[in-house]
Amino acid sequence: MSSRQVDLRAVGRDVQSHLGSERPSGAKRLLLLVSLAHLVSHVYILALPPLFPFLRDRLQVGFVELGLALTVFNVVSAVAQAPIGFLVDRIGARRVLAAGLGLGGLALLSIGLVGTYAWLLVGAALAGLANGAFHPADYALLSAGIPKAQMGRAFSLHTFAGYLGTAIAPAVLIGLALLGGPGLALGVVGLAGVLLVAFILPMRVPAAQGPADAGKQPADGGSPTGGTIFTPAIISLTVFFALLSFSNGAIQNFSVAALVSGYGITLTQANAALTAFLMLSAFGVLVGGFLADRTRRHGDVAAAAFALTALLTLLVAVGDLGALALTLALGAAGFLSGVIAPSRDMMVQAAAPPGGSGRAFGIVSTGFNVGGAAGPLLFGWILDHGEPRWIFGAAVGFMLLTVLMALRDRWAAGKGAAPAAPTR
Structure with a gap:
């Protein structure tokens, strides 16, 4: 082989590496499909509650019985999530994601078709099992197929x-139910998820991590290379996720009741404040993705953003603010709480053992279920005892604990600051 041939091949490799070959388009397609699956999974989660008035009349049961279906969904999801994370790392994230989409869609479709209360509980259990697949599979696929320098933005778009x-x-659910009843609504949503499986199964996962990381993340999130998963970092992050769930759940689920009963504002004004919190949280996630790609100090980003969130929430808890000021304060708090989401996910990815993203995200995501199950009991007790301002006060307490956890993990990782990640 001549030196000229060697030189030409070297030049070809350089050009290919700069152009990225098919990786950018493959990574974009991966991100699009996984994000669509995540969107559908959240529609699955909220498929039943908007239909409760329709289902109550159709099934001739009360709201307590309908609420039991949600309890079944969440309990099964909480129990299933960590084992499914291990399954992701064993057989591949793409297969598990397709199975979750298909099972969830068929569960909702069957609830709409069968139309009995007993099957509502069975269908809710199946949907809960399917829900346990999404976080482990999604994050394993993104960790394997997205270039490292773009990971934060990918996580933010996914969220x-x-x-x-x-x-x-x-x-969507109420509109379809008004058009053709709850069976049509559940059928359309379920069928949409089943159809998406046809795009997920043939999806290719580009090996986008580069030579240094090629051995860490298998292309399909499967065939783990080993490594202990129950590390102090993973356990700490599980607690971190639970604290996030407590504080966010207080505002998302109980702020309207607290504002109406304790702040002298109308239901419309209270809903406007919650809407500002939720909408700006979504945009905060996008900004957080850019921050996550420009630093390796993800714990510092999370701690700083959530400390400011706690300060704004404390202002709501103790101040006598008008409706407009409450809306602005909660909107700003929502934006900052969204900023931490990509850094939170990057912290989990960094703590995952080689080939263990599915297990890591499966385990830490159970923290959300813990907060989702225990939080309503605490916050309901606070409201029942006539202390609506303590909804926000308790949220502040959990936020400060979250800040301490983030700083603790930062200190435990090493006293010196990590160098900033290169930007692109």
């Missing part, structure tokens, strides 16, 4: 898609 699914679900 934003979930927020979008949450936002559109009530309008």
Whole structure:
């Protein structure tokens, strides 16, 4: 082989590396499909609650019985999430994601078709099992197929898609139910998820991590290379996720009741304040993605953003603000709480063992279920005892604990600051 041939091949490799060959388009397609799956998963989560008035009449049951279906969904999801994370790393994230989409869609479709209360509970259990697949599979696929320098933005777009699914679900479900009943609504949503499986199964996962990381993340998130998963970092992040769930759940689920009963504002004004919190959270996620790609100090970003969130929430808890000021304060708090989401996910990815993203995200995501199950009991007790301002006060307490956890993990990782990641 001549030196000229060697030189030409070297030049070809350089050009290919700069152009990225098919990686950029492959990574974009991967991000699009995984984000669509995340959007659909959030629609699955909220498929039943908007239909409760329709289902109550159709099934001839009360709201307590309907609420039991949500309890079944969440309990099954909480129990299933960590084992499914191990399954992701064993057989591949693409297969598990397709199975979750298909099972969730068929579960909702069957609830709409069968139309009995007993099957509502069975379908809710199946949908909960399917829900346990999304976070482990999604994050394993993104960790394997997205270039490292773009990971924060990819996580932020993925999270934003979930927020979008949450936002559109009530309008879509209620609109379809008004058009043709709850069976049509559940059938359309379920069928949409099943159809998406046809795009997920043939999806290629580009090996986008580069030579240094090629051995860490298998292309499909499967075939783990080993490594202990129950590390102090993973356990700490599980607690971190639970604290996030407590504080965000207080505002998302109980702020309207607290504002109406303790702040002298109308239901419309209280809903406007919550809407500002939720909408600006979604845009905060997008900004957080850019921050996450420009630093390796993800714990510092999370701690700083959530400390400011706590300060704004404390202002709501103790101040006598008018409706406009409350809306502005909660909107700003929502934006900052959204900023931390990509850094939070980057912290989990960094703590995952080689080939163990599915297990890591499966385990830490159970923290959300813990907060989602225990939080309502605490916040309901606060409201029942006539202390609506303590909804925000308790949220502040959990936020400060979250800040301490983030700083603790930062200090435990090493006293010196990590160098900033290169930008692109």
